[in-house]
Amino acid sequence: MPIVFSFSNDNFIANKVASNLNFKRGNATIRHFPDSESYVKLNSEVKNEDVILINSLDHPDRKAMALLFFADVAKEYGAKSIGLICPYLGYMRQDKRFHDGEAISSDIFAKFLSQHLDWLITVDPHLHRYKALEEIYSIPTRVVHATLPIAQWIIDNVHNPYLIGPDEESTQWISEVAKLTHAPFVILEKIRRGDRDVTVSVHDMEQYREHTPVILDDIISTAQTMIETAHQLNAIGLKPPICIGVHPIFAANSYQTLINAPIAKVVSSNTIPHASNAIDVSPLITEALKAYLND
Numbered sequence: 022m023p024i025v026f027s028f029s030n031d032n033f034i035a036n037k038v039a040s041n042l043n044f045k046r047g048n049a050t051i052r053h054f055p056d057s058e059s060y061v062k063l064n065s066e067v068k069n070e071d072v073i074l075i076n077s078l079d080h081p082d083r084k085a086m087a088l089l090f091f092a093d094v095a096k097e098y099g100a101k102s103i104g105l106i107c108p109y110l111g112y113m114r115q116d117k118r119f120h121d122g123e124a125i126s127s128d129i130f131a132k133f134l135s136q137h138l139d140w141l142i143t144v145d146p147h148l149h150r151y152k153a154l155e156e157i158y159s160i161p162t163r164v165v166h167a168t169l170p171i172a173q174w175i176i177d178n179v180h181n182p183y184l185i186g187p188d189e190e191s192t193q194w195i196s197e198v199a200k201l202t203h204a205p206f207v208i209l210e211k212i213r214r215g216d217r218d219v220t221v222s223v224h225d226m227e228q229y230r231e232h233t234p235v236i237l238d239d240i241i242s243t244a245q246t247m248i249e250t251a252h253q254l255n256a257i258g259l260k261p262p263i264c265i266g267v268h269p270i271f272a273a274n275s276y277q278t279l280i281n282a283p284i285a286k287v288v289s290s291n292t293i294p295h296a297s298n299a300i301d302v303s304p305l306i307t308e309a310l311k312a313y314l315n316d
Contacts, residue, residue, distance in 0.1 A: 023071040023314070028087065033291060034108060035075035037303040038310060047072070051087050061090040068099035073106060073310070079270055079293045081111035085133070092137040104140040104313075106306055108292035109268045113147040114240075131157035142309050144292050144302055145239050145267045149190055163313055165305045167267045167290050168194065172201035174288065174300050175235060179263060183232035185209065185254075187246045195237055205229070209250065226259060233285075234262035241266035241289065244279040255283040263288065269295040 026047040027035035039046045047065035054060060072095050078084055092103050112130035115123070131154075134141065140161040146154060154162040175182050175198070184206035186195035192208050199206040207226070234254055236247050247264045254262055261284050269276075269289035276297070280287055290300040 023073050024065060024067065025073045025075060026065070026091070027074065028076045028084065032075060033294070034106075034303045034306060037301075038073075038075060038106070038307050041303075041307045042311065044073070045070075049091065051091070053083075057083075059087040059090060061087055061094060063091075063094055063098060066098075067095050070100055072100040072103045074103065075106040075108075075306075077109040077293050078107050078111040079109050079268075081130070085130075088134075089137055102139040103137070104142070105134065105138050106310065107141060107143045108302060108306065109270075110141075110143040110146045114149075116147075116150045127151070128157050132159075135159040140313065142306065142313065144290070144306070145194075147240060161313070163309050165302065165309045166194075166197075167292075167300065167302055167305070168197045169201065170290065170300045170302060170305065171237070171265060171267070172198045174265075175202050175204070179233050179235060181232045182235045182263075183207075183226075183229045185234055185236045185250065185262070187236065187238050187250065191238065194239065198237060204235075205232070226254070226257060230259060232260070234259055236262050236264045238264075238266050240268045240270060241279075242270045242272050242275070244271065244275040247284075248279055248282045251282045251284045261285040265289070265300075266297075268292050269297050271295065271297075 022045055024045040024047040025035055025039040026049050028051045049064055050062040052060050074091060095103050112126045115126040118125055135158050138160055141158060142163045144165045145167050146164060151157060154164060182202060182204045184195055184199050184204050186192060186208040189208060195206050195208060236250055251262055263286045264284055265288045267290050270293065287297045288299045289295055289297040290302050291298040292302060
């Protein structure tokens with residue numbers, strides 16, 4: 022029977038998956054010394070066990086070494102296999118060399134994980150120039166999409182929604198949610214000059230004044246795209262939008278800045294624990310894990 026670990030014993034998704042599949046819940050001590058070096062200790066027996074680690078890789082620089090140490094010591098103590106369920110997979114956005122000398126970190130990080138793990142399941146990775154994770158990962162991978170629970174949340178909580186995608190990258194994702202909710206949608210044009218310098222085009226929306234705008238994005242990092250969009254919607258007289266993100270990174274004070282913008286609500290999935298979490302992806306992850314193990 023597989024044994025499920027996480028970097029924190031109160032990991033909601035790890036607890037739900039282990040409970041739903043009647044898997045053992047493993048215990049490990051993961052902490053950092055005052056100099057930020059990682060300390061890892063397995064407190065559960067893993068010999069001849071299939072080990073599953075469920076942990077998001079937001080702030081990956083802080084978590085990557087602990088992951089390496091965890092995988093290495095689990096193998097040393099006889100684990101049959103080590104799989105990672107990573108609701109948020111970091112280092113996927115740098116997928117191209119824009120300037121000479123730049124590291125293509127998505128490719129390098131994929132090689133790093135592939136060297137130490139036997140398989141990977143993740144939720145809505147930032148696939149832009151890659152069509153599939155298999156292009157950079159050499160281990161079996163499965164991708165779970167949060168479109169269905171997001172669509173259900175909108176159906177249950179939003180009256181007369183009008184879906185807004187921030188850029189062309191979101192077209193396929195937004196169109197799927199629109200299909201499930203039977204809602205109209207628009208894709209904006211975004212110009213990014215820097216991490217916190219974003220311009221979006223908002224036009225031809227007057228016919229949707231009676232709708233509730235819903236801005237959808239996969240990753241909310243600085244939140245500048247949503248903030249800029251909210252201000253422009255406000256300027257043309259639309260209702261305050263609901264902002265929904267799959268992965269609530271919220272760097273620095275961006276969450277406070279967003280909720281101070283002219284918006285109605287901020288909602289996210291629980292791929293990363295955050296105060297905005299309202300959409301549970303653990304049932305999707307449970308089904309993906311069951312399908313992988315059965316295969």
